[in-house]
Amino acid sequence: MLGPLPRLYHLLLWVVTLGFCVGAGAWLASWTNVPVVASVGAGAGALIGVLVAYLLAHDFRAEPRTVRIRRH
Incomplete structure (x- = not known):
C-alpha cells in the first residue's frame, strides 16, 4: 500500500509493526x-x-514490463 520505500524506512516499518502487534x-x-x-x-x-507489515510494504500496482521480441 505504501509502495516502494527507502531501505531504512522499509526496515523501520517492519520493526514498528511487528513490535506493536506482538x-x-x-x-x-x-x-x-x-x-x-x-x-x-x-x-x-x-x-x-x-x-x-507485508501488506503495508508490498506494492500491489502492476507496472508494465518491457517485452523483448527476438526475431531470427
Missing part, C-alpha cells in the same frame, strides 16, 4: 486468567504483524 497480542492475551496465553498471544501477534 505487544498488542501479549497485552490482549494477558487479560485472561491462563498465564501461558500471553506467550501464545505474542506469537499470534507476531504472525499478524508479519502479515500487516
